[in-house]
Amino acid sequence: MVAERKLRIGVLGCGQISQAAHFEACRKATNAELYAICDLAEDLVVKMAAIHEPSLTYTNFDAMVADPNVEAVIVGVADQFHVAMAQQALAAGKHVLVEKPLGVSIEECASLQSAVADSGLVLQVGTMKRFDPGIAFARKFIAEEMGEMLALKAWYCDSTYRYAMTDNLQPVVVSSSAARRPAGNPKADRELYYLLGHGSHLVDTARFLGGEIAALRARLVQKFDAYCWFVEVAFASGAVGHLDLTIAVRMDWHEGFQVYGEHGSVIGKTYNPWYFKSSDVECFSTRDDQYHRVLGADAHFYKLQVEGFADTILNGAPMRGANINDGTAAIRALVAIARSTDSGDWVRLDQVEGTIS
Ligand SMILES: NC(=O)c1ccc[n+]([C@@H]2O[C@H](COP(=O)([O-])OP(=O)(O)OC[C@H]3O[C@@H](n4cnc5c(N)ncnc54)[C@H](O)[C@@H]3O)[C@@H](O)[C@H]2O)c1
Numbered sequence: 638m639v640a641e642r643k644l645r646i647g648v649l650g651c652g653q654i655s656q657a658a659h660f661e662a663c664r665k666a667t668n669a670e671l672y673a674i675c676d677l678a679e680d681l682v683v684k685m686a687a688i689h690e691p692s693l694t695y696t697n698f699d700a701m702v703a704d705p706n707v708e709a710v711i712v713g714v715a716d717q718f719h720v721a722m723a724q725q726a727l728a729a730g731k732h733v734l735v736e737k738p739l740g741v742s743i744e745e746c747a748s749l750q751s752a753v754a755d756s757g758l759v760l761q762v763g764t765m766k767r768f769d770p771g772i773a774f775a776r777k778f779i780a781e782e783m784g785e786m787l788a789l790k791a792w793y794c795d796s797t798y799r800y801a802m803t804d805n806l807q808p809v810v811v812s813s814s815a816a817r818r819p820a821g822n823p824k825a826d827r828e829l830y831y832l833l834g835h836g837s838h839l840v841d842t843a844r845f846l847g848g849e850i851a852a853l854r855a856r857l858v859q860k861f862d863a864y865c866w867f868v869e870v871a872f873a874s875g876a877v878g879h880l881d882l883t884i885a886v887r888m889d890w891h892e893g894f895q896v897y898g899e900h901g902s903v904i905g906k907t908y909n910p911w912y913f914k915s916s917d918v919e920c921f922s923t924r925d926d927q928y929h930r931v932l933g934a935d936a937h938f939y940k941l942q943v944e945g946f947a948d949t950i951l952n953g954a955p956m957r958g959a960n961i962n963d964g965t966a967a968i969r970a971l972v973a974i975a976r977s978t979d980s981g982d983w984v985r986l987d988q989v990e991g992t993i994s
Pocket of ligand 1 (some may be wrong): 649652654675676677696697713718765832908934977
């Protein structure tokens with residue numbers, strides 16, 4: 638179904654994630670359009686414009702946010718640039734969908750929190766797994782039927798074979814020597830990169846299903862170029878949790894969750910996101926002694942994420958994605974994991990500050 642009015646989106650960044658997800662998501666969304674694209678790397682802009690045919694192209698973000706026809710911006714640039722770009726977009730009166738993680742320090746996320754509150758605009762964080770129909774189904778069951786939560790386990794284990802799989806699924810990604818990247822190549826620090834890049838998904842899913850995390854204790858084992866974080870979690874509800882972030886396991890992509898509750902339980906298996914396949918989720922309810930599952934035929938998480946974002950802006954629908962507080966809480970959890978890995982102690986999330994490194 639085509640919406641009466643489409644949100645005019647400008648995408649900042651013509652790199653990997655925009656090429657593989659955001660451009661297509663904006664074009665396929667029923668209630669949004671790919672109005673403009675922007676990158677400092679002109680060659681990328683030209684190539685992406687030829688494929689995706691936005692109405693306008695920009696090589697300067699100042700100019701894109703000065704365009705009164707741009708209603709919302711997707712911030713698809715390196716993590717270190719998220720907060721500054723999101724702040725600039727808000728200051729220009731644009732709604733923002735910012736890639737995960739929200740930022741790289743607790744303080745910069747807090748300053749963005751104030752900017753969002755002052756602006757009255759919509760800011761959503763791009764942890765798109767919330768739009769996985771299976772995970773959304775699990776969340777609804779937990780909220781409406783499962784009763785009190787006893788325990789949650791969640792795991793996110795990348796595979797050593799992931800590029801063999803994803804190279805077949807994604808378009809050929811074009812890169813440019815003119816692309817702007819943060820100084821000092823932050824991806825070279827594997828602990829930082831894995832926590833920000835992958836851990837942000839894990840803690841967001843854990844919070845989406847399990848609620849607020851109060852404290853945690855983490856251990857990191859690093860062997861044969863593999864990093865394994867096991868994290869004990871104390872949820873604010875009093876439930877216990879265990880998170881496993883392993884990059885990378887010597888097998889297929891391995892991601893999922895188990896939740897035990899008062900009137901039922903949930904088991905979920907999540908696929909590598911580039912298959913655009915809904916998680917297999919089974920919710921057992923003691924109400925009817927049966928397992929319940931959803932097909933989730935349309936599982937283009939990035940498209941569904943844009944549609945949800947546009948629905949909030951155009952129609953005032955409740956935000957289904959992660960909001961600014963969720964994004965900030967996820968950074969708190971990641972910083973707490975880093976602190977606890979160093980000290981071996983339990984760390985309260987309301988007491989951490991600074992960055993991961
Ligand atoms: N949600 C997901 O599943 C998922 C997956 C992959 C990456 N990501 C996130 O997406 C973000 C971007 O990752 P990427 O791999 O596409 O990065 P990238 O470095 O390949 O691309 C970013 C592009 O932004 C451009 N850019 C940076 N600053 C700019 C500025 N001020 N003005 C104009 N252009 C600018 C760069 O030139 C570059 O082309 C990261 O935060 C990453 O964590 C999310």
